[in-house]
Amino acid sequence: MRDRLLEALKKSTADYAEIRAEFTDNTALTYRGPEIDRAESSSCCGGIVRACTKGGWGSAAFDSVEDLDRQVEEACRCAALVGHGTTELAQVEPVDAERPAQLERDFRGIGLDEKVRLMGSYNDIILGAGPAIESSYVVYMDSFRRVHFASTRGAYYMEERPQVGCFLVATARDGALVQRAHSSTGSPTTYGIVVGLEEKAREVAERAQALLKAPQPEGGPHTVILNPRMAGLFTHEAFGHLSEADFIHKNPKLRELMAIGREMGPANLNIIDDGTLSDRVGGHAFDDEGTPTHKTYLIKEGRLAGHLHSLETAARMGAQPTGNARAVHWTDPPIVRMTNTYIDNGDTPVDELFDGVDKGVYACDGHGGQTAFEMFTFSASYGHRIENGQKGELLRDVILTGNVFETLKSMDGIANDLTVPEGLGGCGKENQSPLPVSFGAPHVRIRNVVIGGK
Amino acid sequence: MRSVLTASTEARLKQGLEEATRLGASAAKLRLRHEDKLECEFEAGEVKSAGSKETLTCTAEVIANGRRGASIGNRLDDVSTIVERAVALAKAAGSAAHFDAYPAAADTTPVETRSERTLALSADEIIEASRRMDELVKAYGSDLYIRCGGDRTAGESLLVTTGGACHSHERTTWSLGLFAQETRGTDMVLAYDERSWGDLNDTYDVEALAERILEDLRRAETIVESPSGRVKAYLPPDMLSMFLWPVTLGISGRNVAKGESPLRDRLGQQVLAPTLTLIDDPHQPFAPGARSIDDDGIPTRRQTLFENGVLQRFLYDLDTAGLAKTEPTGNPGCWPNNLVVQPGTQPSAELLKSIDDGLFIRDLIGFGQSNIMNGDVSANVGLGFRIKNGEIVGRVKDTMIAGNLYELLAGNVQLSSDLDYTGRFPHAVIEGLAVSSK
Numbered sequence A: 001m002r003d004r005l006l007e008a009l010k011k012s013t014a015d016y017a018e019i020r021a022e023f024t025d026n027t028a029l030t031y032r033g034p035e036i037d038r039a040e041s042s043s044c045c046g047g048i049v050r051a052c053t054k055g056g057w058g059s060a061a062f063d064s065v066e067d068l069d070r071q072v073e074e075a076c077r078c079a080a081l082v083g084h085g086t087t088e089l090a091q092v093e094p095v096d097a098e099r100p101a102q103l104e105r106d107f108r109g110i111g112l113d114e115k116v117r118l119m120g121s122y123n124d125i126i127l128g129a130g131p132a133i134e135s136s137y138v139v140y141m142d143s144f145r146r147v148h149f150a151s152t153r154g155a156y157y158m159e160e161r162p163q164v165g166c167f168l169v170a171t172a173r174d175g176a177l178v179q180r181a182h183s184s185t186g187s188p189t190t191y192g193i194v195v196g197l198e199e200k201a202r203e204v205a206e207r208a209q210a211l212l213k214a215p216q217p218e219g220g221p222h223t224v225i226l227n228p229r230m231a232g233l234f235t236h237e238a239f240g241h242l243s244e245a246d247f248i249h250k251n252p253k254l255r256e257l258m259a260i261g262r263e264m265g266p267a268n269l270n271i272i273d274d275g276t277l278s279d280r281v282g283g284h285a286f287d288d289e290g291t292p293t294h295k296t297y298l299i300k301e302g303r304l305a306g307h308l309h310s311l312e313t314a315a316r317m318g319a320q321p322t323g324n325a326r327a328v329h330w331t332d333p334p335i336v337r338m339t340n341t342y343i344d345n346g347d348t349p350v351d352e353l354f355d356g357v358d359k360g361v362y363a364c365d366g367h368g369g370q371t372a373f374e375m376f377t378f379s380a381s382y383g384h385r386i387e388n389g390q391k392g393e394l395l396r397d398v399i400l401t402g403n404v405f406e407t408l409k410s411m412d413g414i415a416n417d418l419t420v421p422e423g424l425g426g427c428g429k430e431n432q433s434p435l436p437v438s439f440g441a442p443h444v445r446i447r448n449v450v451i452g453g454k
Numbered sequence B: 001m002r003s004v005l006t007a008s009t010e011a012r013l014k015q016g017l018e019e020a021t022r023l024g025a026s027a028a029k030l031r032l033r034h035e036d037k038l039e040c041e042f043e044a045g046e047v048k049s050a051g052s053k054e055t056l057t058c059t060a061e062v063i064a065n066g067r068r069g070a071s072i073g074n075r076l077d078d079v080s081t082i083v084e085r086a087v088a089l090a091k092a093a094g095s096a097a098h099f100d101a102y103p104a105a106a107d108t109t110p111v112e113t114r115s116e117r118t119l120a121l122s123a124d125e126i127i128e129a130s131r132r133m134d135e136l137v138k139a140y141g142s143d144l145y146i147r148c149g150g151d152r153t154a155g156e157s158l159l160v161t162t163g164g165a166c167h168s169h170e171r172t173t174w175s176l177g178l179f180a181q182e183t184r185g186t187d188m189v190l191a192y193d194e195r196s197w198g199d200l201n202d203t204y205d206v207e208a209l210a211e212r213i214l215e216d217l218r219r220a221e222t223i224v225e226s227p228s229g230r231v232k233a234y235l236p237p238d239m240l241s242m243f244l245w246p247v248t249l250g251i252s253g254r255n256v257a258k259g260e261s262p263l264r265d266r267l268g269q270q271v272l273a274p275t276l277t278l279i280d281d282p283h284q285p286f287a288p289g290a291r292s293i294d295d296d297g298i299p300t301r302r303q304t305l306f307e308n309g310v311l312q313r314f315l316y317d318l319d320t321a322g323l324a325k326t327e328p329t330g331n332p333g334c335w336p337n338n339l340v341v342q343p344g345t346q347p348s349a350e351l352l353k354s355i356d357d358g359l360f361i362r363d364l365i366g367f368g369q370s371n372i373m374n375g376d377v378s379a380n381v382g383l384g385f386r387i388k389n390g391e392i393v394g395r396v397k398d399t400m401i402a403g404n405l406y407e408l409l410a411g412n413v414q415l416s417s418d419l420d421y422t423g424r425f426p427h428a429v430i431e432g433l434a435v436s437s438k
Helices: A002-009 A068-082 A112-127 A198-211 A228-243 A252-257 A311-316 A350-355 A404-409 B007-022 B076-093 B123-138 B206-219 B237-243 B245-250 B253-257 B318-324 B348-353 B405-410
Strands: A016-032 A035-053 A056-062 A096-099 A133-151 A156-174 A177-187 A220-226 A271-274 A295-300 A340-343 A359-372 A375-387 A390-395 A399-403 A411-414 A427-429 A432-435 A438-440 A444-451 B025-043 B046-064 B067-073 B145-161 B166-184 B187-197 B229-235 B278-280 B303-307 B339-341 B357-365 B376-388 B391-395 B399-404 B414-419 B426-437
Touching: A002 A016, A002 A068, A002 A133, A002 A156, A016 A068, A016 A112, A035 A068, A035 B076, A056 A068, A068 B046, A068 B123, A112 A133, A112 A156, A112 A198, A112 B076, A133 A198, A156 A198, A177 A198, A177 A375, A198 A375, A220 A228, A228 A271, A228 A295, A228 A340, A228 A359, A228 A375, A228 A404, A228 A438, A252 B166, A359 B357, A375 A404, A375 B357, A375 B376, A399 A404, A404 A411, B007 B025, B007 B046, B007 B076, B007 B145, B007 B166, B025 B076, B025 B123, B046 B076, B046 B123, B067 B076, B123 B145, B123 B166, B123 B206, B166 B206, B187 B206, B187 B357, B187 B376, B206 B391, B229 B237, B237 B245, B237 B357, B237 B405, B237 B426, B245 B253, B245 B405, B253 B318, B348 B414, B348 B426, B357 B399, B357 B426, B399 B405, B405 B426
Parallel strands: A035 B067, A056 B046, A096 A156, A220 A359, A340 A438, B229 B357
Antiparallel strands: A016 A035, A016 A133, A035 A056, A133 A156, A156 A177, A220 A444, A271 A295, A271 A340, A359 A375, A375 A390, A375 A399, A399 A444, A411 A444, A427 A432, B025 B046, B025 B145, B046 B067, B145 B166, B166 B187, B229 B426, B278 B303, B278 B339, B357 B376, B376 B391, B376 B399, B399 B426, B414 B426
């Protein structure tokens, strides 16, 4: 494949061109209620040629790797059509590497019947957990992606990117009130991640039932403590996306707002994106432009320290590429994305964070989130009241919203219990979804966060 | 586009059905989809990219030993392998099958989904349209950050089943999108709009798209206090469509049969306001969901879902109909093919004028994060304006809405007589939306 890709790139008439060819095998098994609802497998291949001429990008995405010369010509033709400026792409040492998967326990060696039996056992636990349980949703998925990349700079790599995981969801009902609880786990290295989740299955079933009786928090500003999963989601959604340089580099106002050195939060706040964490789903050896992944400080000691870059945004902003150009599907061009993003440890024991709260909300396990630049909204899977420093009553529908700049500055406690959960991630941006990412944090305390409510 | 729907492709897929039967499948279908897409992006005053995408998907779905398996590949040469994998998956880990056989070929209503003039849309023309949108919006202020673009897709598909259905279909689509962002200190105004349709008719209107964004920017110039408590809300057509999302989940036969829909015992009952008549119209020419046949070979039909707010029917694909012991309705995945809301009596401008104090919701952030199946909504107003004495007086910030959409849509709902560019959704005014603000 190496020679075929590099040979086809000789047809390039552009300033820069690259080919990414992929082979993917996926399996997904879904239980919904007592029955298997869907069993699906896929095995596909395809790729994309991207070319850059005078700063304009052309691309040709294809399903067949047989006629690469024609695809290179097509991408170069498109690039020539749009380019009217100058091509600016940062230099990186061209790689020449093969990175086969290093699987601790290879899911490809496990029979479909065994995978079904295992998921069925979790499904049975959820459905049998109590009279209020109405339905279940249990999904097993695995994916084995082999990526071949080559560029006109002479770079070539082959990297295998496996991923295996599952979702456990319990639905409970009381009359018209329906509540869900969920848990997801994922790993790039071992089938073991989906084994032994009986306790997790019981937990989600019990929580879904307990949420039926839980009140909603009162709308308005609250002191909140976020658990690591929730704080991780906040970091990814509210701050991480703002650090992606593709939206900054051609936007002078935003560039000013996100200038390196700007004070963003307390002096003990450090936020990192680390694509080199190879045991988390956001970790790879190289990004989809052939740049080795990095550990990048986005905030260091409370001040903005870096942005996430592709080759182009790095060149245009005079920075080093960070290995964050990623694509979800082979037909997609890489765009600037996060990998594994987290808040680094502070030095406050968790108990002390709670001690400082007379009345507040403990928000747990992020459920989803959305940002529109500085504004964010994201929901916790569940929460608890905090009263006189103690975790109290369970709460449902805990939805936080605010302005990220104000919220980071209102962070007044960072605990020392950093966790980056092993999840599947599923980040969406510009119609490319779901991208494997992970995120985490220690417990953090934030003052004056608006919680939505009736 | 170079068509792959040749006689030999059809023969190859039919051969795949025979292979499935030989391997022990009692029923099988094969579907081939081929798409060719042109797209262009414009950013900060210059063309950023142009590209083409050609994709092919071949899906086999089989029943073997009473269980279903599905397998996907993207090469016509792989049909045998795709079929083998589907049968193996069905046998080892298949989902419960609730039907025995695919229906025989049936008469279908022809629906226009392919437009020659959409097919003829070139990359140059899309770039030109983008340049025009950029230019029109930039006139508002040079500090704006503008992104826009468009695409043109030509698709073809072929479905063959062991029931004897053999149906081919072609579809064309264009789309245009426009995004503008204005930054004032740490305050940002984000305005976005898009359009998409099958035929390149007069709705392919860059001026109309740009005008909507300019209107947003002008309305956002003044920041005013948000209304709070229980307020009247004015919903443009795209927002009404979003507010109807839980209703589409509720009428899904799959959600009903699995006991998860809050509407499961409400057939024949008044669920929504009497002003709301909702129709699934798969035969509207060039609509995104227009089709004459569903993915199982069942002819589609125009169906009333809610008549004056009274729930008329649930939607079923072939498998779910078997599960619920009812007839399939020609709705793939049990979703409406093309949801249409019947218009009201007053022009939208008059509806707006009739509001003494209310909230104009242009965009929401985080919609659908609450228990959307239940109708619960709690979201941030990404872009919204305050209405006072029938006039828009300025933009509201740090504002959240909350409520139950079933309750809100069962209350007093007024619809406009004018519809959006697709002819599918009116503007709406709803009452009693809970609004809180920092």
